Amino acid sequence: MQESIRLDGVSLWRRTQEEFSYDLKRTILSFIEGKYRHPAKKIVLDNIDLTIECGEKIGIIGGNGAGKSTMLKLISGILKPTSGTVRIRGKVAPLIELGAGFDSDLSVRDNIILYGVMLGYSQEEMRSRADLILKFAELEDYALVPVKGLSSGMTARLGFAIATDTKPDILILDEVLSVGDVTFKNKCSQRMEEFWQDHVTVLLVSHSMDLIRQNCHKAIWLEQGQIKMIGKTDDVVNQYLENAQPSEAVPQSVIS
Secondary structure (H helix, E strand, O other), X not given: OOEEEEEEEEEEEEEOHHXXXXXXXHHHHHHHOOOOOOOOEEEEEEXXXXXXXXXXXEEEEXXXXXXXXXXXXXXXXXXXXXXXXXXXXXXXXXXXXOOOOOOOOOEHHHHHHHHHHHOOOOHXXXXXXXXXXXXXXXXXXXXXXXXXXXXXXXXXXXXXXXXXXXXXXXXXXXXXXXXXOHHHHHHHHHHHHHHHHOOOEEEXXXXXXXXXXXXXXXXXXXXXXXXXXXXXXXXXXXXXHHHOOHXXXXXXXXXX
């Protein structure tokens, strides 16, 4: 099979809160007093090697701070690795952070066009798709409203509607299927069935082990920025649940 995603020796260091707050005045003073030290940095991803084939449906699990969302951002191109290489084949539609990729001052319709153009589609094509996207997102009456005027639920619906309508080669989902009311969740599930049957590569981060089990061929367990285990979904999920600490107990099904 053809490779869709490949990470070779990928590491990412991020600044800690201490470094962010280390202002110029304190830096100069510490130099004068001979007490200067470089603020700490934290490794978020540590030497990740990973190959994902076209059409694979991969679940990514792990505790909070394990590096799941960070890895998705690297694959999406939102972040750049400190070292190593990330290779992607095809168009990527990331649904990672609420409102990511939107211009809050532009109208909903203009954002649909802009988002599609960023994914590689023409303005004309996105204009022709806009009405169907608005209808799916249940935002027909908000077409001319700036995105900043939408609620968080509306923004989530808009992002999902655009990303899944444009039929990307790689779809990246970070807990987004838990957003919205029951009716919209059902619409999302029905649309996602098309992706699971199609030759689209899907990366799904979720705390719902049921969702991962039902929809993913393989699973990746991340722990402290490293791949702890990768393999068949049931095998990985079972090991993860067996090793979870009581304070990190993961429910089989999470409904947000």
